[in-house]
Amino acid sequence: MAVSMRDVANAASVSLGTVSNVLNAPEKVSPATVARVQEAIDRLGFVRNDAARQLKAGRSRCAGLVVLDIGNPFFTDVARAAEQQAAAHQLTVLLGTSDGDGTKERAYIDIFTEQRVFGLMVSPVGEDLDRLEALRRRGTPVVLVDRDGTGTQFDSVAVDDVAGGCLATAHLLDIGRRRIAFVGGPASLRQVRDRRRGAEKAVDQVPGARLEVIETTTLSVLAGRTVGEELRRRPAADRPDGVFCANDLVAIGVLQAFTMLGALRVPEDVALIGYDDIDFAQSAVVPLSSIHQPTALIGATAVDLLMAAAGAEDRAPAHPVFVPELVVRQSTVA
Template identity: 50%
Template sequence: MPVSIRDVAQRAGVSVGTVSNVLNRPDEVSADSVERVTQAIDELGYVRNDAARKLRAGVSTTVGFVVLDGQNPFYTDVVRGAEDEATRHGIAILYGNTDEDVSRERLYIDLFHEQQVRGLLIAPYGDVTARLQRLRASGIAAVLVDRFSGDGRFSSVSVDSIAGGRLAVEHLIETGRRRIAFVGGPFDIRQVTDRLAGARAAAENAGAPVGLEVVATDAMTVDEGARAGARLLARPRHEWPDALFAANDLVALGLLQSLVVDGRADVPDDIAIIGFDDIPFAAAAAVPLSSIRQPSRMIGRTALRIVLEEADDPASIPRQTVFPPELIVRASTTPR
C-alpha cells in the first residue's frame, strides 16, 4: 500500500496538520518538527499525491511545453530557461516534442488539456489557434514561443527572424559575397519564411547586384544540410554560390560538413557559411561558424513568467515580446 500522510505523522509523532505544514509551509513549523517529519518521509519513502493536492488547492503545479524539434539544441536551451524560472515558482515543466508532426502536436496539446496544466508554452508547427482557444476557455493560459503572434490573440515570445535574416545577408554582402544561397525548409515553418524574407530584403537593398537563390530542405537537420551541400557541389564549379545562409545552425553544420569532407571548396575563401540560433556547437565546429544569436534561455524564462501571470489573471491583455537578434562573426564568414 502507498505510504500516506497519516503514516508519516504517526512515525514522526506529530499531527497530520503538522506534516501538511512541513510539506507546504515549512517556515511556519519549528525546526524540530521539520527534522522529525523529514526523517519520517525518508524512512517511509513517502511521495505526495500531486493530483490530489491539485484537487484540494484548485491550482496545478505543472506547465506544459511543446516544441517542434526536440533534437535542436536551441530548443533544449529554451526549455532549460523555462525550467530555471519554473523552479523559482515551485512549478514543474512537462515536455513534449512534436518533431514537426501536426498529429503529435495535437496529441500533446490535448494531453496537457486533459492534465489541466496551469499553462502551456508552445513552439507551434501547425495551426493551433482553435485548440489554444479551447484551452483558454477552460482556464489554461497559453503562450507562443519562438513565434510572433501576428493576430495578437495570444502572448508570444520570439526573436525578430526577419531582422535576423537581413543581418545575415547584409554581413555576407559586406564580406564581398554576391552569389548567395538560402538553405532551409520546410516553408510551412514560420521562422524559415521570416528568415528568408529578411534575406531577400537585404539582397534587394544592397548597393551592388546580389543574387539570392533558395535551396529547399525537407527538415532543419544536419543530415538535410549535408544533402543540400552535396547537391550544390554537384554543380559545375562556376555555378557554385559564394555564400550560404542556413535557416538554422544544424543545417549550417551539415553544409559545412559536406564541404569539408568533399575538400574541393574552402570555407570561407570559396564559400562562406552563416547559420541561425548560435547553438553551442557553432563555435566548436571544424571551421567556427558565424551565426545569428537568439537569447534562448531568456526566451524560455520570459515565456514562463508570462504564462504564470496570465494563469493568475485571465483578463490580462496578450503581449508580444520580441528580442533583437545579434550577429556573431566567426571564421566561416571572414572576408576573402
C-alpha cells in the first residue's frame, strides 16, 4: 500500500501542513523539524505524487521538445543544451523525434499536451502550425526551434539558413568551382529550401557558374552515399566539381562513395562542403568543410524564450536569428 503524506505526518508527529512545507517550502520550517520529517520520509519510503501536484497546479515542471531527427548530432546537441538550461529553471525536458513525419509530430504534441507540460519547443516538419497555435491560445507557451517564427505569434530561435547556403556555395565558387551540385531533401523541410535558396543566390552572382539540384528523401549518410555513387559513375565532364550538401550526414555519405574505391579525390576532383559542423565532420577520412551553427546557443535560447513566454502573457514574441559561420577544412582546400 502506498505511503501517504498523512502517514509521514503521523510518524514525525507533525501536522499535514508541516509535511507539505518541508516538501515545497522547507525554508518555512525549522531545521530540526525538517530533519525529523525527512527521517520519516526515508524510513517509510514515501514518494510524493507529483502527477497529482501537477494536476492541482495546472502545469507540470516538464517541458516538451520535439526535434526532426535525434539521430542527427545537430539536434542531439541542441537537445543537450536545452536540457542543461532547463535544469537551471528546475525544469525537466521530455524529448520526442518526429523523423520528419507530420503525423508523428502531431502525436507527440497531443501526448505532451495531455501531460500538461510547462511548455513546448518544436522543430516543425511543415508549415501547418494550427495545432501549435491552438495550444498557445490555451495558455501553453510554444517556441519554434530551428525555424524563424517572424510573422507568427510564436517565439522562435533560428539560424539564417539562406545566408548559410550562400556562404557554403560562395566558398566553392571562390576556390574556382563552377559546376555546383546542391544535395539534400526533402524539399518540404524549410531548412533544406532555405539552404538551396542561398546556393542559388551565390551561383547567380558568378557568370558561367551553374547549379544542379539533387533531391534526397532523407538527410542521412545512406542518402548521401547513394547520390555519391551516382555522381562517381558519371563521365568527368558531366560531374560537378563542387558539391554542397544540406547537412553533414549527407556530405559524409557522399565522401564515402567518392573515396571508398579511390575513384575520386576530394577536393582535387570534387570539392565538398556540408552543413551543421557536427563532431564527425572534422574526424572524417577527409576532414569536412562545413557551415557551423551555434547548437548550444540555440538550445539554451529556446528554453529562455519558453520561460519568458510563460512569465508574461502580453509580451511580443521574440525571434532571434543567429548568423552561421564557414569552417574550412581539407575537403575544399587541399
